[in-house]
Amino acid sequence: MNIREKFELLGIDNAPGQESLQKNMALDLRGEKLPGAKVDFSHGDVDAHKPTPGSLGVFVEGFLEGGSQAYTPYRGKKDILEQVAADLAAFSGAPVDPASELILTPGTQGALFLAMGANVMPGDKVAIVEPDYFANRKMVEFFGGEMVPVQMYYKNVSVGSGIDLAELEKAFQAGVKVFLFSNPNNPVGCVYSFDEIVKIAALAKQYDVTLIVDELYSRQVYPGVKYTHLRAQKEIPDNLITIIGPSKTESLSGFRLGVAYGTAEIIERMEKLQAIMALRCSGYNQAVFHTWFHEPDGWMAARVNAHREIRDAILEVISTVPGVSARPTDGGSYLFVEIPELEVSLHQFIRIVREMANVTLTPGTEFGPQFLHEFRINFSQDRDNAVDAMKRVFAVMDRYRK
Amino acid sequence: MNIREKFELLGIDNAPGQESLQKNMALDLRGEKLPGAKVDFSHGDVDAHKPTPGSLGVFVEGFLEGGSQAYTPYRGKKDILEQVAADLAAFSGAPVDPASELILTPGTQGALFLAMGANVMPGDKVAIVEPDYFANRKMVEFFGGEMVPVQMYYKNVSVGSGIDLAELEKAFQAGVKVFLFSNPNNPVGCVYSFDEIVKIAALAKQYDVTLIVDELYSRQVYPGVKYTHLRAQKEIPDNLITIIGPSKTESLSGFRLGVAYGTAEIIERMEKLQAIMALRCSGYNQAVFHTWFHEPDGWMAARVNAHREIRDAILEVISTVPGVSARPTDGGSYLFVEIPELEVSLHQFIRIVREMANVTLTPGTEFGPQFLHEFRINFSQDRDNAVDAMKRVFAVMDRYRK
Numbered sequence: 001m002n003i004r005e006k007f008e009l010l011g012i013d014n015a016p017g018q019e020s021l022q023k024n025m026a027l028d029l030r031g032e033k034l035p036g037a038k039v040d041f042s043h044g045d046v047d048a049h050k051p052t053p054g055s056l057g058v059f060v061e062g063f064l065e066g067g068s069q070a071y072t073p074y075r076g077k078k079d080i081l082e083q084v085a086a087d088l089a090a091f092s093g094a095p096v097d098p099a100s101e102l103i104l105t106p107g108t109q110g111a112l113f114l115a116m117g118a119n120v121m122p123g124d125k126v127a128i129v130e131p132d133y134f135a136n137r138k139m140v141e142f143f144g145g146e147m148v149p150v151q152m153y154y155k156n157v158s159v160g161s162g163i164d165l166a167e168l169e170k171a172f173q174a175g176v177k178v179f180l181f182s183n184p185n186n187p188v189g190c191v192y193s194f195d196e197i198v199k200i201a202a203l204a205k206q207y208d209v210t211l212i213v214d215e216l217y218s219r220q221v222y223p224g225v226k227y228t229h230l231r232a233q234k235e236i237p238d239n240l241i242t243i244i245g246p247s248k249t250e251s252l253s254g255f256r257l258g259v260a261y262g263t264a265e266i267i268e269r270m271e272k273l274q275a276i277m278a279l280r281c282s283g284y285n286q287a288v289f290h291t292w293f294h295e296p297d298g299w300m301a302a303r304v305n306a307h308r309e310i311r312d313a314i315l316e317v318i319s320t321v322p323g324v325s326a327r328p329t330d331g332g333s334y335l336f337v338e339i340p341e342l343e344v345s346l347h348q349f350i351r352i353v354r355e356m357a358n359v360t361l362t363p364g365t366e367f368g369p370q371f372l373h374e375f376r377i378n379f380s381q382d383r384d385n386a387v388d389a390m391k392r393v394f395a396v397m398d399r400y401r402k
Numbered sequence: 403m404n405i406r407e408k409f410e411l412l413g414i415d416n417a418p419g420q421e422s423l424q425k426n427m428a429l430d431l432r433g434e435k436l437p438g439a440k441v442d443f444s445h446g447d448v449d450a451h452k453p454t455p456g457s458l459g460v461f462v463e464g465f466l467e468g469g470s471q472a473y474t475p476y477r478g479k480k481d482i483l484e485q486v487a488a489d490l491a492a493f494s495g496a497p498v499d500p501a502s503e504l505i506l507t508p509g510t511q512g513a514l515f516l517a518m519g520a521n522v523m524p525g526d527k528v529a530i531v532e533p534d535y536f537a538n539r540k541m542v543e544f545f546g547g548e549m550v551p552v553q554m555y556y557k558n559v560s561v562g563s564g565i566d567l568a569e570l571e572k573a574f575q576a577g578v579k580v581f582l583f584s585n586p587n588n589p590v591g592c593v594y595s596f597d598e599i600v601k602i603a604a605l606a607k608q609y610d611v612t613l614i615v616d617e618l619y620s621r622q623v624y625p626g627v628k629y630t631h632l633r634a635q636k637e638i639p640d641n642l643i644t645i646i647g648p649s650k651t652e653s654l655s656g657f658r659l660g661v662a663y664g665t666a667e668i669i670e671r672m673e674k675l676q677a678i679m680a681l682r683c684s685g686y687n688q689a690v691f692h693t694w695f696h697e698p699d700g701w702m703a704a705r706v707n708a709h710r711e712i713r714d715a716i717l718e719v720i721s722t723v724p725g726v727s728a729r730p731t732d733g734g735s736y737l738f739v740e741i742p743e744l745e746v747s748l749h750q751f752i753r754i755v756r757e758m759a760n761v762t763l764t765p766g767t768e769f770g771p772q773f774l775h776e777f778r779i780n781f782s783q784d785r786d787n788a789v790d791a792m793k794r795v796f797a798v799m800d801r802y803r804k
Contacts, residue, residue, distance in 0.1 A: 001523070003520070004671075007520065007670075007674050007675075010671075010674040010677070010678070046472050047469045056462065056465050059461075059465075060458065060462070063458050063461075063656065066448060066449040067448045067449045069656060070448050070655050071448075071656075074417075106658070107680055110679065110680045112678075113678055113679045117544075118409065119405060121408065122524060135677070138678045142675070253472050254464075254473075254686040255684060256508070256681070256684035269409045272412040273544065275537070275540075276537045276540045276541050277511065277515045277679065278509055278515070278658065278680060282508070282657060282658035283655070283656040284656040284657060285687070
């Protein structure tokens with residue numbers, strides 16, 4: 001394989017946020033355009049749901065602090081590591097050593113990349129859930145690993161993820177070295193049950209598999225859903241990294257902040273990789289971590305509640321459209337919407353919707369090649385705009401039903 | 403090779419800025435501590451040389467712009483790409499297409515990592531100058547390339563770098579795929595002559611070698627030195643990436659901003675890699691690029707002049723110490739200082755200096771294993787503090803002469 005072939009595998013034309021780069025293709029456009037506010041469901045709208053109060057202020061303080069904030073050790077500034085470690089320990093239910101078990105990274109994507117780069121050697125088998133975050137499989141490809149898919153039958157269950165634990169064990173038996181998964185799952189928004197998490201941890205320990213648990217959306221779990229932090233369970237594997245950051249619920253994505261915490265030996269390797277990847281998470285931006293887990297009283301609860309209301313309003317729209325369904329989100333801002341067979345392909349449909357309805361969707365194929373009748377939306381949007389946009393999507397869809 | 407062995411090669415204990423993480427070792431301390439202001443020569447002091455005027459202001463404007471600044475395409479925001487492309491075209495002397503030939507990255511380190519990751523496959527031969535930036539060789543190791551060292555006899559010449567062009571051609575003949583070098587050189591601060599640059603470009607074209615030219619310090623060239631941008635020459639290779647950013651002369655390192663520009667096909671691969679590495683250069687931080695190449699009238703000239711004065715003041719100190727020498731810097735803020743044989747190792751000496759004189763130096767071995775009698779300083783410091791610190795370094799050194 002040469003470098004061109006390697007990068008062919010890393011296509012990003014359909015990745016969320018990249019739609020403006022798509023080449024023109026002839027589209028089978030039917031009927032009139034549907035007017036309405038532009039909605040980009042590929043990511044959250046930080047204008048509709050503003051960054052944490054005070055985040056700009058602590059950034060400015062960081063800038064004014066000068067050199068000591070601009071240049072930090074590659075893993076992060078000492079006092080920020082200490083604060084974040086204490087908050088993550090309280091949040092996840094198990095201790096975190098700020099000196100050895102935590103690293104600040106450029107976004108959670110940075111944390112994922114470092115964790116994968118610090119654990120995957122060419123030829124290593126890596127288990128990846130289907131569906132799961134689109135970059136997961138791309139990272140396996142980039143680092144030359146061999147992807148072992150594990151199915152998640154999320155439609156078969158209403159509690160838990162529906163991950164096929166027998167298939168997971170078979171993958172571990174077949175020599176999988178690393179298992180990476182998101183909880184709440186991206187794109188479905190389901191939360192793994194206590195039993196699922198305990199079993200995954202036990203299997204990883206039994207087969208000596210390194211676990212990378214992406215908990216990016218774990219602060220945004222809806223009422224009635226129980227969230228289980230794998231790292232706080234009795235039986236956990238020797239090699240375990242948990243990933244989280246303030247880019248989603250807290251709307252701080254513009255600062256590119258993320259963290260990874262867990263096994264000290266892995267964190268040390270991740271810091272070595274960060275030293276050649278980007279040196280450090282931007283020094284001034286690190287200051288914004290001071291607001292994290294220290295939002296004003298009631299702010300997080302109100303934010304979660306606002307998102308629950310948007311979820312429910314969109315689910316109500318979906319319930320009126322024949323042949324369309326989505327599992328209600330347990331946590332996070334995603335819905336993975338199943339649509340019926342159409343007279344155009346999924347990718348064509350998504351471009352048609354952008355053209356006719358001014359709405360951006362992410363195709364299911366980003367999360368697994370078999371998801372040809374699904375699209376993902378991030379419903380962290382203005383509520384009315386989002387509801388109206390979904391109505392337009394389905395009105396356009398009706399023109400292409402088989 | 404397993405993942406542990408792979409990362410053993412990436413040691414960062416002696417990397418600039420990481421000194422606080424060094425484990426205690428028994429040191430042969432002689433005499434009294436020398437009092438004086440702490441000076442960290444491992445990087446520039448952005449308190450002594452402040453960030454570009456207005457940089458905080460444009461950051462705040464970017465934040466207030468909201469979602470459109472927070473979420474940009476992975477390669478960067480359109481209007482910023484357009485402005486930076488125009489400025490880089492004027493600066494380097496050859497056109498830059500903002501849509502296809504430019505990417506914004508988390509620091510120039512990010513640009514280097516993306517450029518290497520987008521060009522080096524396991525087993526590929528990569529030519530690296532000795533001495534040159536310490537991360538260069540580490541990136542080759544991380545991506546599984548085979549390093550082919552090329553010597554630079556910088557002490558033999560007063561104009562140009564002294565790179566061994568015959569050795570470079572031999573390396574190219576032996577199948578080198580990629581040649582990465584910094585100009586001005588880090589750590590020596592020499593600038594490649596016109597003849598050297600033209601020859602390197604011609605050789606790369608002849609042998610179809612991909613060139614990555616790190617021009618990070620190219621805006622800070624001292625009077626009387628002619629700087630040649632390789633990309634603006636008549637004969638250049640098909641695959642060429644130039645790297646630069648505002649982290650050094652402009653003191654904007656705390657924002658982590660860098661750019662790579664050149665061959666569209668490589669930039670496209672770099673964007674694919676950035677999509678899984680960190681998604682994008684922090685959206686709000688990108689706004690700070692608006693200040694770049696648009697500093698207030700006379701500001702850059704004054705900054706360069708201030709650094710020339712510090713360089714000269716330190717060279718004057720060096721000239722008084724027997725057995726110590728450094729080639730005067732052509733461009734940038736580095737001096738690569740040669741010291742005589744001591745009764746302790748270079749690494750011990752550097753830790754002793756930190757303990758006894760409160761001064762941080764970077765060992766020559768970071769730039770090539772053979773540099774056992776050199777250390778690097780970044781003299782972008784308060785002038786008086788820097789001069790006094792260097793006197794303390796040599797006073798300590800005298801206690802260990804053989």
